[in-house]
Amino acid sequence: MPDPRTLYDKLVDSHTIRWLDEAGQQVLLYVDRTVLNEYTSPQAFTGLREAGREVWRPRAALGTVDHVNPTAPRRTAAMPDEQAARQTEYFERNCRDFGIELFDILHENQGIEHVVMPELGLVLPGMVIAAGDSHTTTYGAFGALGFGIGTSDIEHYLATQTLIYRRLRPMRVIVNDTLAPGVTAKDIVMALIREIGASGANGYAVEFAGAAIDALSVEGRMTICNMIVEGGARGVVMAPDEKVLAYLQGRPRAPRGAAWKQAVEAWKGLCSDEEAPFAREIALYGADIQPMVTWGTSPDQALPIGDAVPDPTHELDPNRRRDMERALDYMGLRPGIKLDSIAIDRAFIGSCTNARIEDLRDAASVVRGRRIASGVRAMVVPGSSAVRRVAEAEGLDRVFIEAGFEWRQSGCSMCLAMNDDVLAPGERCASSTNRNFEGRQGAGGRTHLMSPAMVAAAAIRGRLTDTRTL
Numbered sequence: 001m002p003d004p005r006t007l008y009d010k011l012v013d014s015h016t017i018r019w020l021d022e023a024g025q026q027v028l029l030y031v032d033r034t035v036l037n038e039y040t041s042p043q044a045f046t047g048l049r050e051a052g053r054e055v056w057r058p059r060a061a062l063g064t065v066d067h068v069n070p071t072a073p074r075r076t077a078a079m080p081d082e083q084a085a086r087q088t089e090y091f092e093r094n095c096r097d098f099g100i101e102l103f104d105i106l107h108e109n110q111g112i113e114h115v116v117m118p119e120l121g122l123v124l125p126g127m128v129i130a131a132g133d134s135h136t137t138t139y140g141a142f143g144a145l146g147f148g149i150g151t152s153d154i155e156h157y158l159a160t161q162t163l164i165y166r167r168l169r170p171m172r173v174i175v176n177d178t179l180a181p182g183v184t185a186k187d188i189v190m191a192l193i194r195e196i197g198a199s200g201a202n203g204y205a206v207e208f209a210g211a212a213i214d215a216l217s218v219e220g221r222m223t224i225c226n227m228i229v230e231g232g233a234r235g236v237v238m239a240p241d242e243k244v245l246a247y248l249q250g251r252p253r254a255p256r257g258a259a260w261k262q263a264v265e266a267w268k269g270l271c272s273d274e275e276a277p278f279a280r281e282i283a284l285y286g287a288d289i290q291p292m293v294t295w296g297t298s299p300d301q302a303l304p305i306g307d308a309v310p311d312p313t314h315e316l317d318p319n320r321r322r323d324m325e326r327a328l329d330y331m332g333l334r335p336g337i338k339l340d341s342i343a344i345d346r347a348f349i350g351s352c353t354n355a356r357i358e359d360l361r362d363a364a365s366v367v368r369g370r371r372i373a374s375g376v377r378a379m380v381v382p383g384s385s386a387v388r389r390v391a392e393a394e395g396l397d398r399v400f401i402e403a404g405f406e407w408r409q410s411g412c413s414m415c416l417a418m419n420d421d422v423l424a425p426g427e428r429c430a431s432s433t434n435r436n437f438e439g440r441q442g443a444g445g446r447t448h449l450m451s452p453a454m455v456a457a458a459a460i461r462g463r464l465t466d467t468r469t470l
């Protein structure tokens, strides 16, 4: 009998070309696909150009403009500034010259890379996908191993279709029970990061399992795989099930006909063996998880919405106390105030974490028939042009617009404020994104992370709000 293996190890083993050390901890890994963006790919292409190299398998790469483009409701090719224009022009030239398919800003498939790849059916169970963006882990929801790589690795990948890869240690997170109504996938991942800390999963590949994960939609699973990066995990997997197959079947780039049948057959066995060894295991009880919000400047500085801003003087660890004091100072918050009393200026529904169609439906169901609070500026930035079209076909754009939201074009937008969607200094934002670092949404801007439904509720009340009380 072969040794029992985890799903993560099966994925790495099946893509290992050769061991680079005696224990097989460092390997030459075959990578099936990548996705490129205008922000992290330029130096890689410059490297290829300078070395006179070609791209080994141009059809295994796809480019989409997402980080720097504007999201103004009327789409044009114009960029907000000179640097963004230079980045997108060079990106477009690189894709053209190296034979890589490109979704430019006016393309009907344009969108945030981690939304575009799955919706086209380009992420399949059993694949290894590496890309120049940390949230490539999103693809774990399909039983694929996705991870972010730096620019020199992008160049290595493009030239060889391989990477030098160091194995991670497998860790399992089991989420038992069922979630209470009003609690979402975002709350699971935020609760987990709060528990393990922002570097709690450093060095680990996390496998999620358990009844609460099984019960989630594929979109919800993507939210978890996307955001667990903020807990330090550089690899995430979930065993593919019937829901994954149903999600993929018929997608434009997914296999069809006999190839589909063959693929489904090949995906059997993409799960951890029963006795597979995990270096670490954590259990969460789904029924205990509450809607979460962050109060600080790190994704682990989060609490259930019913709680109060914590008091640093109660923290015994001096480093953590200092971090808390600094975070509260930056966030302009006093210890002890109720989280649901914190007034907001802005509300942002967007990002590769939470701007898929299901997220927009969730938020719209909170917003329907209501108006946003006066003084709040709220916007919805769909994760992709396709999500935007589906939402419009369902009339969700009207729901948001009638409530006072701006309905925008797709892109990363105010998730990281590389375009002209930025917070002014001191502005406070309820945001469905994944990072709340200082200045993330604009210099001096204050970010509170939460689920899209919670953002919608905050926009309506004008302060952080438990959706269940609306």
Ligand SMILES: CC(C)[C@H](C(=O)O)[C@@H](O)C(=O)O
Binding pocket: 039, 040, 067, 132, 133, 134, 135, 148, 416
């Ligand atoms: C720009 C890119 C390097 C970065 C990432 O890798 O995650 C960005 O997408 C982010 O979310 O901060």
Ligand code: SF4
Binding pocket: 066, 067, 112, 133, 135, 351, 352, 353, 411, 412, 415, 416, 433, 434
């Ligand atoms: S939406 Fe945000 S987290 Fe996602 S790729 Fe863009 S900047 Fe990164």
